[in-house]
Amino acid sequence: MNAIDYSTFADAWESRASIRTRPRRLLEDDDRLIYPLSRQPLVSSESFLTLCPEQRDFVLLQSLYKFINDVVIFETDIVDRTARSIAKGRFPIHFPFACRYAAMTVVVDEDYHALVAMDFMQQTVAMTGIEPLELPEEIELSRAIPAAIDMAPEHLRAAMELICVAISENTVTNDVAAFAKDETVKPSIKGLMADHLLDEGRHAGFWTRLVRLYWQTASEEDRDLIAQILPVFIVHYLTNDIQKSFDFRVIEHLPVAEEIRQALRREAMGLAYPINRHHPLVINIMRFLRNSSLLDSPCVQDALSDYLI
Template sequence: MSIAQYQSIAEDWERRATIRTRPRRLLENDDKLIYPLCRQPLVLSAAFLEHCPQYRDFVLAQSFYKFLNDVVIFETEIVDRTARSIAKNRFSLPFPLACRYDAMTVVVDEDYHALVALDFLQQTIALTGIQPLDLPGQIELSHALPAAQAQVPAHLHDAMELIGVAIAENTVTQEVAAFSKDDSIKASIRGLMADHLFDEGRHAQFWTRLVRLYWQTAPSDDRDYIAQALPTFLAHYLTNDLQKNFDLLLIENLDLSASSRRALSDEVTALAFPITHQHPLLANVLGFLQHSGLLQTPSVAQALSAYLPMPGRSA
């Protein structure tokens, strides 16, 4: 895709961006859940159901707080930084004005998403009376980006950042879609996720087009450097270590006997999400790499061969 073929998201943003079209959503005081059970396996574990089912709502509220905090970190500390750098022409990869304008719409959207997340954080505390525990200061992407950048020459740090953010933006879209369709949670929270999804689908297209523009003109040596760094990025991005640490913190804050706490901790520690071709988010990552043109590059396909579906191997 040449720049002449670049399709701007500006018109779609003017017509449909949630910051322009959505009213404030208010949390309902009903019997629906704050957070989906399926997204917090701890409350479905045999040990939890045996020892402390009465703490279900506390754990779900804390899990929702972590989710909202992760959104704020993702949007304001990572995506905003990259998009703002592109918009202000401070990125080492030069992009035309149309791309930079689109990048600024992403900045506006992401900061608004963070604002809405903080609003829901306040509303949930007021409704439940449950105060948040100490929330993590970083997310998986906070580790994945610098780890991958350390694997490439300095002149490719921005390119690696662009690709890492694009992977994340394409992955989060699928996660939010699943969240928005869960009928067990409060309607306002489903609406929050649907609003977020409305914007993130546009963002995913934007980042994919930007990466495709870059990749078409990237020298073969630079492509190969980035290819070799992608497994490092995925190892840090797809890990569940931060979630596991948060769940262990949750358990420490439950009023339980030492033996019950140990049984719960054993359940959390045993939950494993190995980063193989069967990882639940990998299909989204590979879909992005296919659409952006990276996966058609031999060095990328070779570097990610362990994650690619093969004949006779189930997806």
């Protein structure tokens, strides 16, 4: 990024950032869904539809609470940490001022997203009178990024952190886009996601450019080492363990007979996508790796050959 890029990015942030341009979203008391059915397959499973369809709204409500909690963890514990380090010039990989300015806009945006998410959770509790169950204290990335960094030699740990955060930011952008287009959910929730998407599109491009800048300067030896870690990161990132534990917790709180809970637990065990080239998030990850130029490198192609279509 150069001075021209800085001016363009600054103008784009001033005119488009949701913190600058979007109103507070207020939850509607209507008949639309509070969370998309497509994002909680448990409520569409055969056992659920047969044995306790009347519990759908409770499960969707708790799923919304978890989603909001995940957003807060992702934005403040993961993205904010790396972006703030870059913005303040403390990141081990040096970037020019234009990049640091752009990173600070990411910090502001992400903390604002967390604030909005917390506000929306409290609105939902007030309207429904139902508190969230105990929510996870981490998300998959809370484990996946440290696992990848720990595998890297000391001089590549910052690069591994940068690439992992960039992958996650690009992946969440496509995930939020699908959420924002769902016509079955309340307009305020769609609006919330559309506001988020407005910022995440800029963020995805920012992280992609930073990774491309780094990759252009990386040695072949360093590229080879990073390539070998990427499959490990992907497996940790796409695991279903935290979601499965949460689904079990929700099932435990349903006012149904124990035999129904057992049937639902069996359903929940089989809801995860296989971690292969057909996984929807793998498609997004591969798109980022192409756009950032990592997939131009033969070592990355070889390391991720199982995921390439």
